[in-house]
Amino acid sequence: MAISRDGGVTGLLDRIGRAAVTGIGEVGYAATLLGEGVMWLVVGHARRQPVRIHQVFQQAMEIGVLAVPIVTVLAMTIGVMLAIQGIHTLRTFGAESRVTLGIALSVTREFAPLITGILVAGRSGSALAARIGTMRITQEIDALRVIGIAPVRFLVTPALLAMLVMVPVLTFWADCVALLGGGLFVSIDLGMSLGAYFDQVLDAIALDDVLHGLGKSAIFAVLIALIGVVNGASVTGGAEGVGRATTRAVVQAISAIVITDMIFVFLLTR
Amino acid sequence: MSQATSQILPDADETAAGAGGPVIEVSHLNTHYGDRHVLKDLNLGIQPGEIMVIMGGSGSGKSTLLNHLLGLLHPTSGTVRILGRDISKLSQVELTKLRCKMGVAFQGGALFSSMTVGENIMLPLREHTKLDEQTMRIMARMKMEVVNLAGFEDLMPAELSGGMVKRAAFARAIIMDPKILFCDEPSAGLDPVVASAIDQLILNLRDAFGMTIVVVTHELESAFTIADRICVLDQGEIRIVGTPEEVRASEDARVQDLLNRRPEGQEQDPDAYLQRLTGGIH
Ligand SMILES: Nc1ncnc2c1ncn2[C@@H]1O[C@H](COP(=O)(O)OP(=O)(O)O)[C@@H](O)[C@H]1O
Numbered sequence: 001m002a003i004s005r006d007g008g009v010t011g012l013l014d015r016i017g018r019a020a021v022t023g024i025g026e027v028g029y030a031a032t033l034l035g036e037g038v039m040w041l042v043v044g045h046a047r048r049q050p051v052r053i054h055q056v057f058q059q060a061m062e063i064g065v066l067a068v069p070i071v072t073v074l075a076m077t078i079g080v081m082l083a084i085q086g087i088h089t090l091r092t093f094g095a096e097s098r099v100t101l102g103i104a105l106s107v108t109r110e111f112a113p114l115i116t117g118i119l120v121a122g123r124s125g126s127a128l129a130a131r132i133g134t135m136r137i138t139q140e141i142d143a144l145r146v147i148g149i150a151p152v153r154f155l156v157t158p159a160l161l162a163m164l165v166m167v168p169v170l171t172f173w174a175d176c177v178a179l180l181g182g183g184l185f186v187s188i189d190l191g192m193s194l195g196a197y198f199d200q201v202l203d204a205i206a207l208d209d210v211l212h213g214l215g216k217s218a219i220f221a222v223l224i225a226l227i228g229v230v231n232g233a234s235v236t237g238g239a240e241g242v243g244r245a246t247t248r249a250v251v252q253a254i255s256a257i258v259i260t261d262m263i264f265v266f267l268l269t270r
Numbered sequence: 271m272s273q274a275t276s277q278i279l280p281d282a283d284e285t286a287a288g289a290g291g292p293v294i295e296v297s298h299l300n301t302h303y304g305d306r307h308v309l310k311d312l313n314l315g316i317q318p319g320e321i322m323v324i325m326g327g328s329g330s331g332k333s334t335l336l337n338h339l340l341g342l343l344h345p346t347s348g349t350v351r352i353l354g355r356d357i358s359k360l361s362q363v364e365l366t367k368l369r370c371k372m373g374v375a376f377q378g379g380a381l382f383s384s385m386t387v388g389e390n391i392m393l394p395l396r397e398h399t400k401l402d403e404q405t406m407r408i409m410a411r412m413k414m415e416v417v418n419l420a421g422f423e424d425l426m427p428a429e430l431s432g433g434m435v436k437r438a439a440f441a442r443a444i445i446m447d448p449k450i451l452f453c454d455e456p457s458a459g460l461d462p463v464v465a466s467a468i469d470q471l472i473l474n475l476r477d478a479f480g481m482t483i484v485v486v487t488h489e490l491e492s493a494f495t496i497a498d499r500i501c502v503l504d505q506g507e508i509r510i511v512g513t514p515e516e517v518r519a520s521e522d523a524r525v526q527d528l529l530n531r532r533p534e535g536q537e538q539d540p541d542a543y544l545q546r547l548t549g550g551i552h
């Protein structure tokens with residue numbers, strides 16, 4: 001089908017090759033962006049191009065504060081879901097009361113960072129790609145440069161910084177809400193008091209588990225920001241191009257988050 | 271550059287770099303997009319206080335040339351000197367400094383959609399000066415007065431009409447009192463009345479501030495109204511540089527085609543035409 005139309009196996013190889021080259025190029029670009037983004041933070045003042053704190057706040061508001069309702073709802077749901085599933089599974093062994101351990105560990109180490117990362121990728125990673133893509137096709141990026149404003153300093157560093165702060169904060173919030181959600185179900189289903197539940201939770205998790213989750217979420221934050229910017233910056237071809245870049249940013253960011261998460265689990269369970 | 275220089279001579283320091291020499295000097299500029307040779311050995315000098323119109327059909331390389339003048343693109347070979355400095359050899363800090371002396375009104379305005387018109391116009395001041403809020407506001411209002419847009423500072427760019435967006439873009443471009451003003455297709459997409467008002471604005475800017483102005487356009491009427499000199503670009507080559515009269519009198523066939531709105535002479539070479547149609551299959 002598609003393969004033969006493009007000239008058989010050679011065509012396929014050609015396309016794979018091109019995709020690989022593009023991919024490597026994008027990873028390199030992302031690394032450069034990260035370096036440049038951090039550089040402006042450090043040398044911005046000396047070069048008379050400081051990163052504006054008010055822009056960071058604006059982004060933090062957009063990325064973090066406005067995401068609180070949806071993070072709350074989903075974290076609560078995940079907590080309840082884990083409790084239902086845990087109790088159901090453990091009932092076969094008559095070990096329902098051990099469910100707290102499962103909830104506590106899976107929420108803090110896996111589910112809170114993951115669900116928060118995915119939500120932020122969908123809400124803010126896409127918005128970042130769309131904003132930068134639109135600014136590119138309307139020549140606003142060129143305008144920044146000729147005004148003498150480094151676009152990375154003006155657009156990327158604030159977003160990166162805001163993500164880096166807000167995603168872990170949201171993740172911590174998701175930790176709390178998901179644990180509460182699980183606790184509510186457990187207390188209703190097993191008749192355990194919430195106080196007893198949280199005692200058990202605190203026994204089950206170490207600070208390490210929470211930090212593990214938060215650390216991961218910080219990495220997700222960087223991935224979301226960089227992927228959003230790289231896709232936005234590569235927009236060509238008008239409004240349709242912006243749409244494509246936005247979709248691509250979300251798909252890539254979620255994939256990157258899930259794959260990074262798997263690598264983490266693999267490495268840390270060795 | 272006849273009327274321009276006689277009316278207002280630029281300050282001594284404006285031309286310090288080249289003491290009376292050109293403000294912009296392009297020499298042996300070549301550019302490629304991939305394998306395509308887009309600008310072919312361009313040489314062009316732009317004098318202080320003149321309005322230079324770069325004219326050509328679409329795809330002739332006008333925007334590419336403009337991007338080189340702004341230092342947004344780097345040439346494969348050749349140099350662009352702005353106020354005596356080779357723009358592709360400057361450090362970040364030097365480039366920023368030089369750019370404070372250049373203003374650009376982009377084709378679509380390129381106003382930042384998340385800021386009000388007033389904030390847009392003040393942005394260069396906010397970034398490059400330590401003026402207080404009140405002073406910046408007053409300066410922005412003065413420039414808005416110049417472009418006939420007073421009272422609109424609190425609107426968002428999306429709330430402006432096409433002509434007003436262009437005016438706001440001009441106000442932002444001149445807020446730092448640049449020595450050189452670049453305008454990309456200033457009258458494209460505007461109705462004739464608004465377009466001629468923009469032409470008038472460009473003439474006023476030169477006369478009132480003595481700016482050197484580079485205008486990129488494909489609109490003949492506008493070009494001949496405002497130009498001190500015209501540079502005709504065709505398929506990446508400069509056909510002629512001269513006063514409007516000299517351009518009109520040119521005997522170059524491509525220039526005449528352009529002036530008489532004749533399409534490119536594709537039919538002149540039937541073999542090449544056939545070749546293009548068949549995609550090289552014989
Ligand atoms: N980013 C680009 N990549 C490849 N080719 C380009 C690019 N930009 C412009 N071109 C090509 O270069 C030529 C000159 O384009 P441009 O400078 O935009 O012309 P103009 O502004 O006069 O319409 C055109 O043939 C165009 O297709």
Ligand SMILES: [Mg+2]
Nearest residue numbers: 329332333334
């Ligand atoms: Mg163009």
